Amino acid sequence: MSDAYNFAYLDEQTKRMIRRAILKGIAVPGYQVPFASREMPMPYGWGTGGVQVTAACLTPDDRLKVIDQGADDTTNAVSIRKFFQRTAGVAVTEATAEATVIQTRHRIPETPLCEGQILVYQVPIPEPLRFLEPRETETRKMHELEEYGLMHVKLYEDIARHGTIATAYAYPVKVEGRYVMDPSPIPKFDNPKLSDNPAIQLFGAGREQRIYALPPYTQVISLDFEDHPFEASKAPHDCDLCGAGDSYLDEVITDDRGSRMYVCSDTDFCAGRRAAGHVGRLGQPGAAE
Amino acid sequence: MYVAVKGGERAIDNAHAWLAEERRGDPSVTELTLPQIREQLKLAVNRVMAEGSLYDPDLAALAIKQARGDLIEAIFLIRAYRTTLPRLGASQPVETAAMAVDRRVSATFKDLPGGQVLGPTFDYTHRLLDFKLAAEGELPVAPLAPASPETVPHVTGLLDRDGLIEAAPREETPPPDLTREPLELPANRPLRLQAITRGDEGFILSLAYSTQRGYGRTHAFVGELRIGRVPVEMDIPELGFAIEIGEVELTECETVNQFKGSKTEPPQFTRGYGLTFGQTERKAIAMSLVDRALRWQELGEDFTGAPAQDEEFVLSHCDNIQATGFLEHIKLPHYVDFQSELELVRRLRAEAMQIQEAAE
Numbered sequence: 001m002s003d004a005y006n007f008a009y010l011d012e013q014t015k016r017m018i019r020r021a022i023l024k025g026i027a028v029p030g031y032q033v034p035f036a037s038r039e040m041p042m043p044y045g046w047g048t049g050g051v052q053v054t055a056a057c058l059t060p061d062d063r064l065k066v067i068d069q070g071a072d073d074t075t076n077a078v079s080i081r082k083f084f085q086r087t088a089g090v091a092v093t094e095a096t097a098e099a100t101v102i103q104t105r106h107r108i109p110e111t112p113l114c115e116g117q118i119l120v121y122q123v124p125i126p127e128p129l130r131f132l133e134p135r136e137t138e139t140r141k142m143h144e145l146e147e148y149g150l151m152h153v154k155l156y157e158d159i160a161r162h163g164t165i166a167t168a169y170a171y172p173v174k175v176e177g178r179y180v181m182d183p184s185p186i187p188k189f190d191n192p193k194l195s196d197n198p199a200i201q202l203f204g205a206g207r208e209q210r211i212y213a214l215p216p217y218t219q220v221i222s223l224d225f226e227d228h229p230f231e232a233s234k235a236p237h238d239c240d241l242c243g244a245g246d247s248y249l250d251e252v253i254t255d256d257r258g259s260r261m262y263v264c265s266d267t268d269f270c271a272g273r274r275a276a277g278h279v280g281r282l283g284q285p286g287a288a289e
Numbered sequence: 290m291y292v293a294v295k296g297g298e299r300a301i302d303n304a305h306a307w308l309a310e311e312r313r314g315d316p317s318v319t320e321l322t323l324p325q326i327r328e329q330l331k332l333a334v335n336r337v338m339a340e341g342s343l344y345d346p347d348l349a350a351l352a353i354k355q356a357r358g359d360l361i362e363a364i365f366l367i368r369a370y371r372t373t374l375p376r377l378g379a380s381q382p383v384e385t386a387a388m389a390v391d392r393r394v395s396a397t398f399k400d401l402p403g404g405q406v407l408g409p410t411f412d413y414t415h416r417l418l419d420f421k422l423a424a425e426g427e428l429p430v431a432p433l434a435p436a437s438p439e440t441v442p443h444v445t446g447l448l449d450r451d452g453l454i455e456a457a458p459r460e461e462t463p464p465p466d467l468t469r470e471p472l473e474l475p476a477n478r479p480l481r482l483q484a485i486t487r488g489d490e491g492f493i494l495s496l497a498y499s500t501q502r503g504y505g506r507t508h509a510f511v512g513e514l515r516i517g518r519v520p521v522e523m524d525i526p527e528l529g530f531a532i533e534i535g536e537v538e539l540t541e542c543e544t545v546n547q548f549k550g551s552k553t554e555p556p557q558f559t560r561g562y563g564l565t566f567g568q569t570e571r572k573a574i575a576m577s578l579v580d581r582a583l584r585w586q587e588l589g590e591d592f593t594g595a596p597a598q599d600e601e602f603v604l605s606h607c608d609n610i611q612a613t614g615f616l617e618h619i620k621l622p623h624y625v626d627f628q629s630e631l632e633l634v635r636r637l638r639a640e641a642m643q644i645q646e647a648a649e
Binding site: 009011034040044045048070073075078135136164189207209233235248249250 | 633
């Protein structure tokens with residue numbers, strides 16, 4: 001652990017400022033709280049918001065898990081995990097159930113979370129209305145007035161054009177009947193897990209200087225229409241390694257003749273199933289590492 | 290046979306080792322020293338200090354060396370270091386009228402108190418490659434003149450005496466701190482100037498250029514451009530008075546802009562202001578043009594839709610550390626969101642094919 005910096009890198013004043021923003025976010029679920037995001041020693045867009053939120057939440061007793069695309073071993077997850085090992089000296093784990101704080105990019109773990117856990121999302125563009133209205137001054141007003149007609153028109157136009165809502169990830173949700181919120185670019189398959197979740201869910205957008213939150217057991221509804229209900233979709237396959245039929249899958253190209261295989265994007269979930277003896281189409285019994 | 294991707298950690302370690310070797314380059318060539326960078330690549334050092342918003346030539350030189358000459362990367366290193374530094378206090382506002390000028394030019398008056406001083410400028414060099422520099426060089430020596438005892442008053446101050454230029458009364462409220470408060474829009478002028486002075490030189494340059502070409506035209510004259518050193522003073526509570534704690538080199542540009550008057554303001558010249566660390570005059574001039582363009586509202590001018598007039602557009606996009614981070618993050622893994630798009634496109638295509646087949 002490096003002594004040159006404060007515990008978890010940020011100074012205590014900064015952590016206090018971030019914690020205040022987090023508390024405000026928890027008090028007003030789905031509301032984007034501006035915070036004075038700091039320059040971090042990793043680039044904006046690479047999880048600086050999540051890193052700052054994690055830094056403000058960590059205590060020396062925590063056990064941290066970091067995933068990117070559902071996997072613990074993707075390069076940026078490795079880099080962020082290393083950062084906290086170096087600056088906070090906290091224990092780390094790949095097991096979802098053992099982690100007290102989980103920082104994630106683009107996924108919610110398959111293993112259900114429980115009370116006492118904190119899930120920290122890295123958020124690139126916190127504003128769900130941004131691509132409908134580029135101006136922050138306008139979108140803030142729209143949230144204030146609960147003026148979400150534009151979003152419904154967008155979803156309706158999707159249906160008119162494609163027969164279905166053509167949003168596959170970062171699918172907008174409404175929180176406790178009030179704020180429309182961007183769940184970060186998770187696949188819409190993960191959206192149902194946002195709702196009524198026993199864990200605290202925190203969202204950090206460093207470059208855009210916003211923090212928002214879902215306290216435990218918050219109602220989160222994916223936007224839809226009565227005649228076009230929301231559907232959590234995934235590839236119509238089972239995991240080729242562990243055989244799971246209910247987990248989100250990565251598609252892997254295995255040769256240049258169109259062969260594909262599908263594997264769980266959540267590597268901890270997949271390894272756990274294989275260790276428990278589940279075998280998929282291409283898996284080898286007892287091959288879990 | 291596919292094996293779950295492992296080894297990210299080792300890959301990162303190896304990449305860092307290779308990077309370190311590449312940074313050093315051919316070991317038979319002498320290694321660059323920080324004093325060499327600080328003294329001989331001074332304008333790069335200045336840019337890193339200006340956009341890194343930390344005045345420390347030695348650290349800037351270190352950052353340039355570590356970043357292999359990639360100045361945005363060097364600025365990033367400085368910014369990340371800067372945020373970890375404790376704030377001991379705030380200095381007194383520096384007095385640029387008391388600057389020990391190395392360079393001072395006015396484009397509006399042929400001669401003026403304090404005179405015109407070209408200083409060490411590229412302006413009138415012919416841009417011919419000097420092949421002598423490729424060889425071990427001689428030691429260039431410039432002729433010396435005694436320092437002028439004359440004070441160098443601001444040109445805008447001279448215009449102000451006649452009421453020809455908008456007044457700029459001294460503002461006593463402390464300005465907000467961009468690095469300590471989240472940027473909320475609309476911003477005020479001090480906040481805008483903070484953002485622009487640390488903004489990307491290329492971006493600010495292009496915006497300023499766009500105003501010259503008619504996108505939010507303000508017709509600027511360089512009333513004055515000055516480069517030099519100013520003392521930095523700080524109040525020491527134990528002493529009860531301010532003492533000098535050091536000096537910084539600054540570039541200051543004040544433009545004088547044509548203004549025919551508006552519904553709310555009488556005809557008089559208006560101001561654009563640029564102030565940057567070090568000798569960074571392209572940036573300071575550009576900054577003053579963008580500052581002036583952004584002031585359309587307070588002066589009662591029309592918003593023509595020009596990017597340089599659009600505060601939210603300029604402030605949200607001028608920071609190269611934010612921009613480069615977000616731009617380059619798209620090379621990170623996006624398997625998951627791409628996969629969800631893939632499924633969607635396949636389904637939409639399948640449905641479209643079905644409809645087509647049914648029609649045939």
